[in-house]
Amino acid sequence: MGHEYVPEIAIDRDGNQHEVQGWQGDFYGGKLGFWLFMLTEVMMFGAMFLALAYYNTLHPQDFLDASASLNRLLGGTNTVILLVSALTMGLGLLRMRAGDVKGAKLMIWATIILAVAFLVIKGFEWTAEYHHGIFLMHDKLLPESSLPFGQKLFFGLYFSMTGLHGFHIIIGIGLMLWLLKRINAGKVSPEHHILHWNIALYWDIVHLIWVFVFPYYYMIGAGGATGGH
C-alpha cells in the first residue's frame, strides 16, 4: 500500500540532523494509545462503582444481606482463575520478547482456556441464581416483588457489572484468537509485538477490574455468611 516509512531528517540552522518520528511503526505511540484507551475503561467502570458506593451508603443492610447470598466459593475460584490467567498472559509476553514464539503461543492458549473456564463458572453461578428467582426481569427482581429496594439495586448492579465484565472477557478471548492468527501469519513477532503487548495490557485491566468487583459484591456480606446458593 506504500505506507512504508522512510525515516526523514530535519535539519536545524546549525546543520544538525534530527530524525522525524513517523506514525508508521511507532511502538511507543501504539503503547501510549492503548494506555489511554484503558484509562477510559477505568473511568467507565469507575462511574459504575460510584453508583454502587452511593447505593451502598443508602441501603447498607440490604447490601450486606444481598451480598451474603452470593456464592463466594464460585466467585473465589473465578478470582483465582483470573489471577492465574493474568500470570500466563504476562509470561506469554515475556516469552515473546525473549524470542520464544512457540512458548508464547502456548501461554496464550493457556490464557484462553482459563478465560473460558471463568465464563463457564460464571454461567453456573448465573443459572443457580436464576433458579433462586434472582435474575433480571425475573421473579424476585420484578418491581412488584417484595424484595427490599436495596437488594434489588444490588442485584441489578451485580448483573450489569459482572455482565459487562464478562463481555470484556469474551472480547478478550476474541482478541487472543486474533493475536494467535497474527502470530501464525508472522505479523506479530519478537521484533514487532505491539499487538501482543496491548492485548496483555487489556487483559491486565480486565483482571484488575475483577479484583475490585469481587470484594465489593461477594465479600462485604461474608461476615453474616449463611453460605451461597
Add this chain to the structure above:
Amino acid sequence: MSKTYFDETHCAIGHPKSTFMQWMLTIDHKRIGIMYAAVMFVFFFVAVFTAFAMRLELFAPGGQYMDGDTFNQAFTLHGVIMIFLFIIPGIPAIFGNIVMPLMIGAKDVSFPRLNWFTFWLYIAGCCIALASLFIGEGVADTGWTFYAPYSMNTGTNVIMALVAAFVLGFASILTGLNFLVTIHRLRAPGMTFFKMPLFVWGIYATAWIQLLATPVVGITLVLAILEKYFGIGIFDPAKGGDPVLFQHLFWIYSHPAVYLMILPAFGIMSEIIPTFSRKEVFGYRTIALSSASIAGIGYLVWGHHLYTSGMSDIAKTVFSFLTFFVAIPTGVKFYDWVATMYQGKIVLSTPMIWALGTIITFAIGGITGITITMIGMDVHLQDTYYTVAHFHYAILGGVVFLMFAGMHYWFPLITGKMYNETKAKIAFYLNFIGFNLLWFPMFIAGYYGMPRRYFDYLPEFQIYHQISFIGAVIFITGLIYMFWVFFKGWTKGEPTTPNPWHATTLEWHLPTSPPPLDNHSKVPYVDFDPYEYKHGEPVVKFNYETMQRID
C-alpha cells in the same frame, strides 16, 4: 505542478479506482476532516430547520402547526443533533483533523486507520439517531438531557437515542485518543509543547476531556438502557433508584462537554487574532495554560446544573464557588486577545471580523452565565428563556461563530481557492444582526418568566417571540448565503498562494495550496515561536524545497 490531496490518497483497504470509493476509504486526515464537515453541516441544517419550525410555532400564543408532543420531539431532535452530532464532535473532527497535523508538522494522525474507522462509527451513530425517527413511537421527547425518570417511562424511542449517543460518544473518545497520541508523538523535531500553536493546545486540552469524561456519560447511558430494557431500578424512584444520580452522572460529562466545545473554538480565536493583528500573541503561555486549567476546573463544577434538583446547601455553595473559578482562565484569555490587538496592525478580513463579533457575543453568553452561576439567580432563571438565550449566546455565538471564523480562515488552505471577501462580509453582518435579534429578546422574556420547552405562552410574551422570529429569518438567510459564498469560492474562486494571510504557523508553510498528500514535503526543524512578527511581517521564512529557514 505537484499533486495535491485532492488528486491522490491512501486508502484503508486496497486502492479502488473510482474517486467515490477513494473518498469512502481514505485514511488521509485532510479528506476525513472534509467528510466530517460535509456530514455535519447537513445535520446542522436539519436541526436549524427543526428550530425554525419551533420558532414558527412560537410566533403566536396557542397551538398552530404542531401539538405539544410534537414540539417536545422537535426540541429534542434539535438539541440532540446540535449537541451530539454537530457541535461536540464539530471543531475537533473537522479542524482537528484537517489542520492540527499540519500545524505540528506531522504527515498524518498517529492512527490513520482508526481515524477512518472513527468516522464510520460516527456515521453509524448518526444513522441510529435518524432511525429512531421512524421506528416505534418516533424520536425521543425527553430533551437532549434524557432526564430520568421521565425518559424511563415515556413511550418514545429513547433507547435508540441513547444508543446513538453512546456510539457517538465512543467515536469522540477515539478521536481524542488519536489526537493525544499524535500531539505527543508526531510533533516536528524541535517543537516543544510551548512552541505549539494555540489551536493545538486547545485540541490537546479537549482531547483529555473527551477521553476522561465521555466514558462516564457512556456508562450512564448504558445503565439507562439496561434500566429501560431489563427493569433494573437504577434511576427510576418507582423502582428504588435515584433520578438525581442520573443528573450527577450526566453532568459530570456534560458540563466538561461544554469546554469540549469551547476550548477548540478558543484555539481558533487564538490563531486568528495574532495573524490579523500582525503581532505576536500576548501571553502565549497563559493562553495555553488557561486551556489546560479550564479543562481541569471544568470537571468540578457540574453541580451548578442541579441547584434546583435537591442538593445540600453546602454542596450548592461549593459548586457555585468553583464555577466562578472557571471565569478566571476564561477572562485571562479574553484579556490576552485584546492585549494582542492593542497597537497591532489590524487587518479586518472576514475571519477577523467573525472573531471580533464572537468576542462580543461570547462575552454576553459568558457574563449571563455568571449570573446563573449564582444560586439565588439561578433558582429564578432555571428553565426559562434566559437560560435558553444564555446557552445559545455561548454555543452558537461562541463556538459555532468561531467555527465559521475558522472556516473562512482555513478556506484557502483547504481548497486552494479564495472566497469573495465582500460577499463573505455581507454574510457575516446578516448572521450577526440576525443572531442578536433572535436571542437578545429572550433574555428579557426569560427574566419575566417565559419558561423553556413550552409550545404555548401568555400573550404578554408575544412581542419577544415575534422579534425573535424576524431575527431567525435574517439569521437563517445569512447562514444560507454564507454557505453559498463558500460554494462559489470553492468552484469559481481565485486560486491562492500557500500563505494568503501572512500567517506564521506551520500549516501555512506548505509547498502548495491545497496541500500535497504527504503534507509538508519535508519536515522543518522548529526552533521558533509560533507567532513571530516584526514590523507586521512574519519573521520566519522557509525555502520550500529544503524546508530550511532563509530569514
